[in-house]
Amino acid sequence: MAQFKPVNVLFSDRFMDHDTGGGDHPESPKRLTSILRSLQSGPLKDQIRIIEPAQADKDLILSVHPKDYLMRFEEACLSGRETFGHSDNRICYETFEVALLAAGACKQAVDLAEESNGEVTISLVRPPGHHAEKGMPLGFCFLNNVSLAAKYWQKRYNRQKIFILDFDAHHGNGIQEIFDEDPSVFYASIHEHPTFSFPGTGYEDETGTGSGEGFTLNVALPPGATDSLVLKALKERIEPALEKFEPDCLVVAAGFDGHEADDMSGLAYSTGLFGHIGSFLAVWAQRYCQDRIISILEGGYNPDFLGPSVEMYLGGLAVEI
Ligand SMILES: [Zn+2]
Known part of the structure; x- marks a missing residue:
């Protein structure tokens, strides 16, 4: 039997209060219910520690997003509007506060990674974040949770070189935009080719700008790509970049959302692939950065497969090596 490390899960029931209008909006509270159900009934159940996060203060948010954007976002929520920026981006009265709480959960994940001794930490948050640019919401995202965590890690703990791996089916245009000219943050993404997929960025010739040139790596997969192409990219493209950085x-x-049963992408990953990704990351975290690693939930929209996929991923990350 595999031995699993403790798994810290930053989660709040308040994340359910971000109401995307019910109906058939894919980014729904059911996503988190699916994950918790899997984690609390599967092989990791004795390792899971649920931790209630605290809201981020606005200063943290301002490390990524301009003040006027934050004000427009808050105003849109409090004035009762149902969308912000684009009709996909559904909001409700609670959304602004919930988004601050999600950002707080990502900040706290960094604290846990610094304080714990190689434990696994994940922020299971809504709304997601990787499409949100500095001054623009996109693709159900309002605040860029991953970028906020990276900035916080640098500022609070003076860890200057952050490597971001994004394995969501879609390119994280927001993360790329935020760190495009920043050589201290390496952004690597494996996603469905932008010709076929939202948001239309993430071509392989997008490699960073100015002093950030060479610190962005986009691996664009063809529609229908299966596990083997991801594993090949992890070994041949991502790890060499990580090692060099x-x-x-x-x-x-x-x-x-790259899962074959998730209709938000044309990719065809198996549930088991996420376990392999977790295993790669566990080895890399140990080898390259003394187990300082956090994970932040982005997409995944088929509730029947999201829970098992996250469980598989965390299992891969948490196996004692
Ligand atoms: Zn996605």
Whole structure:
């Protein structure tokens, strides 16, 4: 029997209060229910520690997003509007506060990674974040949780070199935009080719700008891509970049919508692939950055497969090596 490390899960019932209008909006509270159900009934159940996060203060948010954007977002929620920026981006009265709480959960994940001794930490948050640019909401995202965590890690703990791996089916245009010119944060993403997929960015020739040139790596997979192409990319593209960059910490944008049963992408990953991704990351975290790693939930929209996929991922990360 495999031995699992403790798994810290930053989660609040308040994340359910971000109401995307019910009906058939894919980014629904059911996603988190699915994950918790799997984690609390499967092989990791004795290792899971649920931790209630505290809201982030606005200063943290301002490390990524401009003040006027934050004000527009708050105003849109409090004035009772149902969308912000684009009709996909459903909001409710509670959304602003819930988004601050999600950001707080990502900040706290960093604290846990610093304080714990190699435990696994994941922030199971809504709304997701990787499409949110500095001044623009997109793709159900309002605040860029992963970028906020990276900035916090640098500022609070003076860990200057952060490597972000984003394995969501979609390119994290927001993370790329935020760190495009920043050589201290390496953004690597494996996603469905932008010709076929939202948001239309993440071509392989997008490699960073100015002093950030060479610190962005986009691996664009063809529609229908299965596990083997991801495993090949992890071994042949991502690990060499990681090794060369010598990061102090790893932040993972963990999206599960590349699953073959998830109709938000044309990718065809198995549930088991997420376990392999977790295993790769566990080895890399130990080898390159003294187990300083956090994961933050991004996409994953088929509730029947999201829970098992997250469980598989965490199992891979948490196996004692
Ligand atoms: Zn996605």
